[in-house]
Amino acid sequence: MMNTRTTQDWQAADAAHYLHPFTDFKALANKGSRVITKADNIYLWDSEGHKILDAMSGLWCVNVGYGQQELIDAATKQLKTLPFYNSFFQTATPPAIELAELLAQVTPPQFKHVFFAGSGSEANDTIVRMVRRYWDLQGQPQRSVIVSRINAYHGSTMAGASLGGMSGMHEQGGLPIPGIVHIEQPFWFESDRKLSRDEFGLKAARALEAKILELGADKVAAFIGEPIQGAGGVIVPPATYWPEIQRICDQYGILLIADEVITGFGRTGHWFGCETLGFKPDLMTFAKGVSSGYIPLGGVMVGERVARTLIDKGGEFAHGYTYSGHPVACAVAVANIKLIQRERLVERVREELGPYLAKKFAELGEHPLIGEAQTCGLMGALQIVKNKATLETFDSKLEVGMMCRAHCFGNGLIMRAVGDRMIIAPPLVMTLAQIDEMVALIRKCLDLTTAELKQRGML
Numbered sequence: 001m002m003n004t005r006t007t008q009d010w011q012a013a014d015a016a017h018y019l020h021p022f023t024d025f026k027a028l029a030n031k032g033s034r035v036i037t038k039a040d041n042i043y044l045w046d047s048e049g050h051k052i053l054d055a056m057s058g059l060w061c062v063n064v065g066y067g068q069q070e071l072i073d074a075a076t077k078q079l080k081t082l083p084f085y086n087s088f089f090q091t092a093t094p095p096a097i098e099l100a101e102l103l104a105q106v107t108p109p110q111f112k113h114v115f116f117a118g119s120g121s122e123a124n125d126t127i128v129r130m131v132r133r134y135w136d137l138q139g140q141p142q143r144s145v146i147v148s149r150i151n152a153y154h155g156s157t158m159a160g161a162s163l164g165g166m167s168g169m170h171e172q173g174g175l176p177i178p179g180i181v182h183i184e185q186p187f188w189f190e191s192d193r194k195l196s197r198d199e200f201g202l203k204a205a206r207a208l209e210a211k212i213l214e215l216g217a218d219k220v221a222a223f224i225g226e227p228i229q230g231a232g233g234v235i236v237p238p239a240t241y242w243p244e245i246q247r248i249c250d251q252y253g254i255l256l257i258a259d260e261v262i263t264g265f266g267r268t269g270h271w272f273g274c275e276t277l278g279f280k281p282d283l284m285t286f287a288k289g290v291s292s293g294y295i296p297l298g299g300v301m302v303g304e305r306v307a308r309t310l311i312d313k314g315g316e317f318a319h320g321y322t323y324s325g326h327p328v329a330c331a332v333a334v335a336n337i338k339l340i341q342r343e344r345l346v347e348r349v350r351e352e353l354g355p356y357l358a359k360k361f362a363e364l365g366e367h368p369l370i371g372e373a374q375t376c377g378l379m380g381a382l383q384i385v386k387n388k389a390t391l392e393t394f395d396s397k398l399e400v401g402m403m404c405r406a407h408c409f410g411n412g413l414i415m416r417a418v419g420d421r422m423i424i425a426p427p428l429v430m431t432l433a434q435i436d437e438m439v440a441l442i443r444k445c446l447d448l449t450t451a452e453l454k455q456r457g458m459l
């Protein structure tokens with residue numbers, strides 16, 4: 001029996017054979033990975049029987065929480081009826097058609113069409129090809145440059161990682177690929193903070209205009225951004241940022257792409273982050289929350305501006321994946337979206353959970369170790385600082401965020417550290433009492449981090 005193996009057994013086999021993503025292989029093999037064996041609602045259990053509150057929804061994806069019977073039943077039923085068929089040969093399957101129809105209903109009105117992929121990264125690869133194809137068909141093939149942002153995360157394939165703005169990723173594998181450039185991110189805390197947040201938001205957005213003028217407007221195909229940067233550290237942009245980005249894209253005729261992989265499906269209190277942040281994208285990337293991570297699925301919502309050109313004058317679009325529109329994945333996604341609708345999870349985040357989390361995070365923001373607390377819907381960030389009055393940060397080499405994360409892991413809480421920014425994106429099915437439980441654990445871990453910093457003479 002596989003599950004009678006001991007933790008040590010699992011760790012030895014893991015170290016011998018399994019190369020983990022975004023991991024220092026040797027360091028992990030020496031340490032041994034934590035083996036997660038089961039989950040229910042917002043909790044995980046490891047192979048030692050420890051219960052852990054998952055404040056990251058897995059990897060930003062398990063929006064409806066673990067153990068939802070309807071999703072499990074949808075997968076089981078589809079596996080029995082038709083576990084796979086493709087959409088290449090002028091064919092389709094009922095779950096893929098049903099999901100396409102449902103997505104057209106829950107996304108903003110400009111979206112009537114979807115292109116399916118297997119993940120967020122694949123979907124962003126699709127986007128690169130699709131926007132370039134669009135401009136070819138418009139008779140402007142020289143419009144090929146896509147503008148993204150420093151510290152953006154758009155996945156880990158060649159195009160996804162190139163669109164992303166993480167220097168550590170660009171250093172490995174000869175990235176970015178040609179025709180992708182990056183401007184500054186709207187990260188007020190990291191700026192010199194001489195401007196107000198709103199002024200800074202305008203300035204950061206106008207970096208797009210400067211880049212367009214530098215490249216020549218006739219060379220620029222599109223701008224892509226996460227409505228709220230996720231992996232970059234839950235960076236909620238100033239309210240002025242996205243409307244100004246919209247104005248600039250409109251003025252120069254540039255396609256606007258929202259990467260909604262994290263912010264989609266209720267996370268911010270609307271179905272999509274662009275609705276919360278106030279802009280109207282031409283294309284949207286989705287993944288993660290579409291299936292609540294129960295099974296891999298991603299895709300691109302294609303707005304009418306692009307769809308009409310591709311459909312009316314495009315001929316064959318020479319692109320697709322074996323698993324585009326996978327029937328089991330689509331069946332799970334349909335069940336997931338129906339569950340979100342029936343349980344009114346989007347409204348609950350907007351009206352009840354989001355405001356409650358905002359209040360609790362504002363209280364955590366009073367903690368001596370915290371220089372900035374931000375939330376939007378059920379995403380949140382706590383910026384650790386050395387000096388609360390001056391907002392001076394710790395030397396990044398000290399890895400204080402990782403120290404805090406270790407206290408979280410040791411105390412039954414999964415919270416992620418991005419540098420010294422502690423972030424959460426918990427399941428949307430939480431109760432208010434569970435938010436209290438999570439916040440109490442966070443506070444305890446901030447106190448433990450403070451104590452360790454003092455004990456080691458770092459504070």
Ligand SMILES: *Cc1c(COP(=O)(O)O)cnc(C)c1O
Nearest residue numbers: 119120121153154155261262287
């Ligand atoms: C996770 C993520 C991706 C990549 O999705 P994968 O399914 O891991 O390929 C793309 N964009 C954003 C904003 C993400 O958070």
